[in-house]
Amino acid sequence: MSANSAKILNQLMPANRMSDIDHWISKYPKDQKQSAVMSALRIVQEEHGHLTTELMNAVAEYLDMPPIAVYEVASFYTMYEHKPVGRHLINVCTNISCMLRDSAGVVEHLEKKLGVNLGGTTEDGRFTLRSVECLGACVNAPMMQVDKDYHENLTAESIDKVLEQYQ
Numbered sequence: 001m002s003a004n005s006a007k008i009l010n011q012l013m014p015a016n017r018m019s020d021i022d023h024w025i026s027k028y029p030k031d032q033k034q035s036a037v038m039s040a041l042r043i044v045q046e047e048h049g050h051l052t053t054e055l056m057n058a059v060a061e062y063l064d065m066p067p068i069a070v071y072e073v074a075s076f077y078t079m080y081e082h083k084p085v086g087r088h089l090i091n092v093c094t095n096i097s098c099m100l101r102d103s104a105g106v107v108e109h110l111e112k113k114l115g116v117n118l119g120g121t122t123e124d125g126r127f128t129l130r131s132v133e134c135l136g137a138c139v140n141a142p143m144m145q146v147d148k149d150y151h152e153n154l155t156a157e158s159i160d161k162v163l164e165q166y167q
Helices: 003-012 015-025 030-048 053-062 067-076 096-100 103-114 156-164
Strands: 088-093 127-132 144-146 149-151
Touching (some): 003 015, 030 067, 053 067, 096 103, 103 127, 144 156
Parallel strands (some): 088 127
């Protein structure tokens, strides 16, 4: 990594978050620091809310990777956001198990309650609503994930209670 590339990312990230990235880099052999790309992207996204081209380019330079390699990772995994999202991200599972237990009703209730369609963000910036494939909680379908928290066996009433928890 050149001093210039470190400077670019250092200008975009606070020192404590750079330390977090360096911690992940240290887990790999010196010639394989690109292995920390997913952790670096996660940390950058936590700090900025989403990944811009500028941020991904800075990560690429910091990890001595071609920018396209960083873009490929960031576009392959659904955990990386490329546009601003609400303070809380709601992911509703719509795969087969949840579908059979009325995930469509969950989506419909959330759209009505929040006043947005799938992919939308509430006017106050509180929630972004998305549908996703399996979240691995099939036994307790239908389910949704809000930020990192799973909420299962959903009903209209339980959804309303869940939403109250997130300000």
